[in-house]
Amino acid sequence: xxxxxxxxxxxxxxxxxxxALNPNDPRQFFISFVLLWIVVGFIVAQLxxxxxxxxxxxxxxxxxxxxxxxxxxxxxxxxxxxxxxTVGLSHQGIYLAVLFPFRIGHPPLIIPWKxxxxxxxxxxxxxxxxxxxxxxxxxxIRFYGKLGDEILSASQTLSATPTHFIQA
Numbered sequence: 283x284x285x286x287x288x289x290x291x292x293x294x295x296x297x298x299x300x301x302a303l304n305p306n307d308p309r310q311f312f313i314s315f316v317l318l319w320i321v322v323g324f325i326v327a328q329l330x331x332x333x334x335x336x337x338x339x340x341x342x343x344x345x346x347x348x349x350x351x352x353x354x355x356x357x358x359x360x361x362x363x364x365x366x367x368t369v370g371l372s373h374q375g376i377y378l379a380v381l382f383p384f385r386i387g388h389p390p391l392i393i394p395w396k397x398x399x400x401x402x403x404x405x406x407x408x409x410x411x412x413x414x415x416x417x418x419x420x421x422x423i424r425f426y427g428k429l430g431d432e433i434l435s436a437s438q439t440l441s442a443t444p445t446h447f448i449q450a
Contacts, residue, residue, distance in 0.1 A: 339397075
């Protein structure tokens, strides 16, 4: 067995030039992971437009209606919510909520039908329905396949006032 005369060196990672983290310390790793998770959640909400929708359409009451769990969508800047959305359809409008672990920065939304305009289209392989919103015109959400068809159908049957529909 060879014993070195050199002292054991701890690896310390500087973060932002102010704070030093030791990746071998589980407490520091856990705190860093949680902080990173929170920051990323808020950044994704800002980039996708969810935060902008929340300023106008945040849900304060429990949703009552049909819920479709573990669904996917695409929002602006190609931000994807894959298998983590709950989409609800009722006479109130579209209900959108993100799965609990990803909900940071993503409060549940209820968007009334009167504020939604829909566009249907088709790519080479998939059909899609895109929703745009009166109170947040720069934000869009695209739903693919059967979910898009269900939203388009619901927008025409559940809403008190017909939504604007455009065929792309």
